[in-house]
Amino acid sequence: MDPTGLGLPPLAAAFVFGLLGGAHCIGMCGGIMSALTFAVPPSMRSPARLSGLLFGYNLGRIASYMVAGALVAGLGTLLTLTPATRVALQLFAAVMLILMALYIADWWKGLLRVEAVGRRLWRHLEPVGRRLMPVVKVPQAVALGAVWGWLPCGLVYSMLAWSLAMADPLRGAALMGAFGVGTLPALLATGLAARQLGGLIRHRATRTLAALSIIAFALWQLWHLLPGAAHG
Structure with missing residues (x-):
């Protein structure tokens, strides 16, 4: 049984969400990627080295997503003690997806308040990341990405939030891994292709289409949670 009630493979959906969220990823992390690249000494900026470092950053980043997904889904196993609680978590996940869509389309920035919750943890981690720079070796890149x-x-x-509703650490980790892989195209593209892709992804029409797609998916999830909907 699909624990999300979506009727679609959750990993495929998470991957698509990562792709659709590319506009946000470029806006938030594109500058970080550029800064890390230019921090490498010019004499060491060979295409092979830069490609290895970019891969390392993203490998570490996705690994952290998976750890977070496992931890949150583990919490979900403690919360989903009754069918009613499981449905409540699925409702919460669907609402969070809709809020994410509004964020991507730049219609409502309420999720910035949610981000503020994580800034306390980030204040402790940022100095650790700074000590790893400048990055010139792949292991450094993986550590910084983490x-x-x-x-x-x-x-x-x-x-x-969706991982929480999965209520299974392995599935939560896999879900966040699939999402992380979906974000890769927006963050790995380089050179002229990156500028072209970035312009396309940041275009208002692209953001709007992505947001509407996510909202439709979330509404479908909500419909599946209605009594008898799966049999209607």
């Missing part, structure tokens, strides 16, 4: 993965982000928090 720190970066805890950067306060409403998009990530929305997906963690």
Whole structure:
């Protein structure tokens, strides 16, 4: 049984959400990627090295997402003691997805308040990340990416709400891993392709389409939670 009640493979959906959230990822993390790249000494900026570092950053980042997903889903196992509680968590996840869509489309920035919750943790982690710079080796990049993965982000928090509803640490980790992989195209593209992709993803029409798609998906989830909906 699909624990999300969506009727679709959750990992595929999480991957698509990562793709649709590319506009937010570029806006929030694109500058970080550029700063990390330019922090590498010019004599060491070979294409192979930069590609390895970019891969390392993102490997560490996605690993942190998966750890967070497992922890949150583990909490979900303690909360889903009754069918009513499970439904309540699924409702919460659907509402968070809708809020994420409003955030992506730039219609409502309420998720910034949610991000503020994570800033306390980030104040302790940011100095750790700074000590790892400048990054010139892949292990350094993975370590820095693992720190970066805890950067306060409403998009990530929305997906963690879904992990909570999964109520299974392994599935929660897999869900966040699929989401993280979905964000890769927006963050790995380089050079002219990055500028073209960035312009396309940041375009208002693209953001609106992504937001409407996520809202439709969330509403479908809510419909599946109605009594008898799956049999109607």
